[in-house]
Amino acid sequence: MSGVRAFLPLFLFAVLLAWLGVALTKGDPRTLTSNLIDEPFPAFELSSLDDPAEILSEAILEDQISLVNVFGSWCTACVQEHPNLMEIAKMERVNLIGLNWRDTRAKGRAWLDKYRDPYVQVIFDADSELAIALGVTGAPETYVVDKSGNIRYKHVGIITGDVWRRDLEPLISKLETGE
Amino acid sequence: MKRGFVIIAMVLALLWGGQAAAQDMPPPAISEAEVESRARDVGRALRCVVCQNQSIEESDASLAEDMRGLVRARIRQGDSNEDVIEYMQSRYGDFVLLEPPVQSNTYILWAAPFLILLLALLWFWRASKRQLSRPE
Numbered sequence: 507m508s509g510v511r512a513f514l515p516l517f518l519f520a521v522l523l524a525w526l527g528v529a530l531t532k533g534d535p536r537t538l539t540s541n542l543i544d545e546p547f548p549a550f551e552l553s554s555l556d557d558p559a560e561i562l563s564e565a566i567l568e569d570q571i572s573l574v575n576v577f578g579s580w581c582t583a584c585v586q587e588h589p590n591l592m593e594i595a596k597m598e599r600v601n602l603i604g605l606n607w608r609d610t611r612a613k614g615r616a617w618l619d620k621y622r623d624p625y626v627q628v629i630f631d632a633d634s635e636l637a638i639a640l641g642v643t644g645a646p647e648t649y650v651v652d653k654s655g656n657i658r659y660k661h662v663g664i665i666t667g668d669v670w671r672r673d674l675e676p677l678i679s680k681l682e683t684g685e
Numbered sequence: 686m687k688r689g690f691v692i693i694a695m696v697l698a699l700l701w702g703g704q705a706a707a708q709d710m711p712p713p714a715i716s717e718a719e720v721e722s723r724a725r726d727v728g729r730a731l732r733c734v735v736c737q738n739q740s741i742e743e744s745d746a747s748l749a750e751d752m753r754g755l756v757r758a759r760i761r762q763g764d765s766n767e768d769v770i771e772y773m774q775s776r777y778g779d780f781v782l783l784e785p786p787v788q789s790n791t792y793i794l795w796a797a798p799f800l801i802l803l804l805a806l807l808w809f810w811r812a813s814k815r816q817l818s819r820p821e
Contacts, residue, residue: 541778608747634751641776643734643748 540641540660547574547651548639555606555614555628562629564655571681572601572651573674575625575665576637578609579617581645587664588621594670595624599678604628607637607645650674652681715761724757727766731756731773732783740783 542548547564554560567574575591577584595602604625606614611630618628631637640649643662650659659677661669728742733749741749741756752773759769773781785791 541775608751633754634748635755637748638752638755638773638776641778643777 540657542641542657543660544656544658547649547655547657548636550629550636550639552629552631552636555604555611555618555630558611558630562627566603566627567601567651567655569653570601571599571653571678572603574603574605574640574649574651576605576607576640576642576645576647578607578645579613580609583664584646585621587646587666588624590665590667590670591624592622594665599682601626605636605640605642606630607642608632608634648674650677650681715763720757720760723760723766724753727756727760727769728753730770730783732781734777734781 549564551561551563554562602625606628648661649657652658729740731741733739733741733744733746735746735748736744741752756769787795
């Protein structure tokens with residue numbers, strides 16, 4: 507009896523260890539899942555990158571499948587992602603919208619001139635107005651928006667060829683067939 | 686008689702005008718000092734989402750800076766502190782709250798210290814009773 511008892515603390519410790527081992531290693535706490543999945547894309551009124559007088563709103567997402575891609579001229583990972591966005595733009599399957607985040611107009615435009623511009627339209631968001639409404643934590647970050655204007659998916663980080671084939675393309679195909 | 690009508694009409698017009706003006710009154714202005722002190726309270730409760738363990742008030746990150754700006758703008762617009770925190774939570778999830786909310790997935794977290802205290806007291810009580818009941 508007392509023999510078994512002596513091992514009780516050790517046993518409890520082992521249970522605790524196992525529990526923490528599982529709970530603390532499952533998933534990276536830095537990748538926050540979006541709270542906005544299946545929610546409408548937040549309403550916004552921001553100017554376009556090239557024309558301070560041209561006001562863009564969520565209406566630019568109407569009736570088409572859109573990818574909203576967060577980028578900035580300061581973002582080094584965006585340079586890596588960029589060739590893939592050019593490829594996606596060439597396919598003409600989605601309405602590719604840029605969200606130029608925390609940038610200046612001059613720098614944002616110069617960056618797009620240097621690497622070429624894959625976007626149908628570019629929203630200029632210097633003060634994180636739309637970025638915070640979207641729950642953006644960094645760039646690049648990409649949102650898939652369906653024809654009725656609901657956010658269906660959020661990808662944090664670079665859209666690599668793998669990400670496109672595995673996550674984005676199948677979802678877009680599904681949305682195209684009217685799911 | 687005619688003059689009476691004119692006066693009444695004028696009085697009515699004045700009253701009417703006064704009412705219209707009252708309807709157009711902006712919400713009571715809140716002083717910048719109050720905005721600042723409330724924004725700090727709110728900011729201390731919100732986590733900087735890119736630096737993980739600082740509040741947005743403490744952080745130098747550019748996103749935290751913009752979040753501080755948004756907190757102030759919303760308070761100026763007449764949001765309560767809770768409204769602002771709720772908005773941020775709706776965008777960034779529970780993670781943005783520095784103090785975890787008491788809800789189903791945090792019951793263990795909140796109850797654990799009290800459970801451990803209770804267990805320790807129980808153990809202490811039993812141990813001391815054993816000692817007392819030991820024959821001389």
